[in-house]
Amino acid sequence: YHYNSGIYYIGKKVLHIDKNPYYGGESASISPLEELYKKFKTPGPPKSMGRGKEWNVDLISKFFLSTGESQMVKILLHTEVTRYLDFKVVEGSYVYKGGKVHKVPASEKDADASDLMGMFDKRRFKKLLLFALNFDIRNPRTHHDVDPHKTTTRELFHRYDLGLDVIEFIGHAIALHNSESYLDRPCVETISRIRLYSDSLSCRNTSPYLYPLYGLGEIPQGFARLNAEYGGTFLLNRAVDEIVMDSGKVKAVKSEGKLFHCKQLICDPSYVPNRVRKVGRVVRAICFLNHPVKHTHDVSSCQIIIPQTQLNRKSDIYISVVSFAHNVASDGMYIATVSTTAETTNPEKELQPGLELLEPIVHKFVSVSNLLVPNEDGKKSQIFVSRSYDATNHFETECEDIKDMYQRLTGTELSFAGSRHQSHNSDDD
Numbered sequence: 001y002h003y004n005s006g007i008y009y010i011g012k013k014v015l016h017i018d019k020n021p022y023y024g025g026e027s028a029s030i031s032p033l034e035e036l037y038k039k040f041k042t043p044g045p046p047k048s049m050g051r052g053k054e055w056n057v058d059l060i061s062k063f064f065l066s067t068g069e070s071q072m073v074k075i076l077l078h079t080e081v082t083r084y085l086d087f088k089v090v091e092g093s094y095v096y097k098g099g100k101v102h103k104v105p106a107s108e109k110d111a112d113a114s115d116l117m118g119m120f121d122k123r124r125f126k127k128l129l130l131f132a133l134n135f136d137i138r139n140p141r142t143h144h145d146v147d148p149h150k151t152t153t154r155e156l157f158h159r160y161d162l163g164l165d166v167i168e169f170i171g172h173a174i175a176l177h178n179s180e181s182y183l184d185r186p187c188v189e190t191i192s193r194i195r196l197y198s199d200s201l202s203c204r205n206t207s208p209y210l211y212p213l214y215g216l217g218e219i220p221q222g223f224a225r226l227n228a229e230y231g232g233t234f235l236l237n238r239a240v241d242e243i244v245m246d247s248g249k250v251k252a253v254k255s256e257g258k259l260f261h262c263k264q265l266i267c268d269p270s271y272v273p274n275r276v277r278k279v280g281r282v283v284r285a286i287c288f289l290n291h292p293v294k295h296t297h298d299v300s301s302c303q304i305i306i307p308q309t310q311l312n313r314k315s316d317i318y319i320s321v322v323s324f325a326h327n328v329a330s331d332g333m334y335i336a337t338v339s340t341t342a343e344t345t346n347p348e349k350e351l352q353p354g355l356e357l358l359e360p361i362v363h364k365f366v367s368v369s370n371l372l373v374p375n376e377d378g379k380k381s382q383i384f385v386s387r388s389y390d391a392t393n394h395f396e397t398e399c400e401d402i403k404d405m406y407q408r409l410t411g412t413e414l415s416f417a418g419s420r421h422q423s424h425n426s427d428d429d
Contacts, residue, residue: 014232015260016224017253021237022217023224025268026369026389029056029217029328036286040365049288049362050330056215057286057328061320061337063090063209063303064395067200071399073210074416076219084222088326090209092302093201094295095173096310096317097165101295101357104173104305106201106208121166128160128170132194148188156187164309170194172307172316178392179314209303209394215328240271243383250382264409265383269372275385280371282339282391283347285355288362289334293321300325300334303393306353315341317354318393333362339391342368377408384409 022028030036032052037044045052064072066089076082093104097116105114108129111122136142146156157167171177175193182190200208212218224234235255242254243265252261269276292298299321306317323334338354347368355361374385387401406414 014227014230015262016227016232016234017238017240017255017260018234018236019239019271023236024217024220025270027058027060027062027216027220029058029215031056031215031217033057036365040367042365044363050333054324054330055328056217057335058216058322058337059286060216060284060389061286061322061335061339062216062389062393062395062398063211063320065196065200065208066203066210067196067208069196069199071403072395075399075402075414078416079223079226081219081222081226084225085218086213087210088213088301090207090211090301090303090322091299092296093173093207093209094302094304095169096304096306096353096357097169098310101293101304102169104169106174106198116169117163117166121163124160124162125166125170128157128162129194129198131160132191133198135191135195137188146187148191149186151187152184153187153190154183156190157183168307168309173305174198176392176394176396178316178390178397180308206299207303211301211322211326213327215322215326243272245381248381263382266386266405266409267383268386269374269388272383272385275375275381275383276372277375278370279373281342281347281368282371282388283342283351283366283368284337284339284391285348285351285367286365287336287338287355287358288329288364289321289336289358289360290332290362291360292323292334293319293336293358296321304354304357311353313340313350314343315391317351318391319354319357320393337393339393341371341391379408 018025020028022030030039033045033049033055034052036057064070067073094101095104102116103110103114105111105116108126111117111126114122117125131144134142137148171182174197175182175190176197197208227234238255240253240255243250244252244254244259250262250265252259253265292300293302296302300323302321304319308314308316317338317340319336319338321334321336322328324331329335336358338351340350342350344350348366369388371390372388378384384405386405390397403414
């Protein structure tokens with residue numbers, strides 16, 4: 001361990017090479033606006049969009065749950081990167097049903113006012129909500145004869161006699177599951193997710209979500225500053241020519257004719273296309289609006305989830321909306337991102353139900369990207385590859401990937417207990 005400014009930290013030397021001229025790779029925020037039009041090879045922007053430098057447009061838009069129990073919040077607090085970031089609460093959380101957008105109820109008060117459910121469904125939903133909020137895995141008296149590790153979520157919902165419509169918004173808009181497979185898994189997972197959502201909402205009232213001012217790109221920029229503070233080096237706009245191996249293990253990275261030696265390499269799939277496999281495709285549309293989204297009470301930011309069963313799909317459609325209120329667009333303008341997992345040969349058409357909720361749209365940029373996962377765990381080669389960003393507009397799956405990579409990298413689980421500076425074995429390289 002090395003000692004610096006009153007705190008311990010692990011003595012690894014970190015060099016961060018990025019082939020892009022901006023921080024964040026896939027999850028960057030592009031500014032000024034002219035750079036976004038250039039990236040999508042589109043003429044513009046028109047003068048009506050305001051000054052280009054007022055815009056910070058996320059290539060991938062995501063929110064995170066605001067409670068201290070959220071994995072993303074734990075990571076940000078644990079690393080202390082929050083000192084470089086400012087956040088704003090997202091103003092609304094909505095779910096699509098029967099051609100309309102409805103506020104997601106996650107409290108007894110919300111349930112009473114909700115038009116998503118009839119009177120009897122409201123009572124049943126409130127009973128389940130009360131059970132989930134009082135549930136304590138360590139206290140069997142709160143289990144009410146439910147075995148959290150054996151009772152499936154489907155059986156739990158049946159026990160409360162919940163209708164299909166109620167199950168749909170609980171599973172997809174509150175527990176944030178992205179498929180129906182959760183119904184046949186132990187209910188402890190869904191109970192925890194309901195609690196997480198409700199606890200986040202109780203912290204903020206309007207919605208359970210947070211979003212950083214100036215865009216998501218502030219998060220990788222914050223980590224770059226943190227890296228520099230502890231002696232790390234960052235090289236932007238630097239091409240990676242080759243990953244040099246020795247006996248099946250990474251030895252160095254060759255960049256613009258120079259060798260950078262290393263014992264471990266962490267990267268996203270774009271740097272090692274031969275070490276990943278395709279498991280699907282994600283389609284996204286970045287849309288510019290000059291108005292708030294209809295039926296959202298004119299909020300400046302919100303999340304809308306269209307559950308898969310509403311459209312006879314296998315994947316949900318996600319919509320995230322931010323605006324000038326977050327310092328990401330010029331005055332009076334909004335940025336809405338619509339995303340889903342592609343299921344057909346015409347991915348853009350699959351976004352249509354989401355795009356219709358946003359009309360009229362000033363301009364839109366559509367992209368289709370492969371969903372890539374690593375072929376191996378990296379322990380032999382010491383090359384650790386992250387997964388591609390999925391279609392969801394929250395960070396829960398990415399946080400699982402971070403924890404999994406950390407465990408493979410270090411051989412220990414990522415622990416949020418105590419100081420991050422007092423960790424396991426140091427390594428001079």
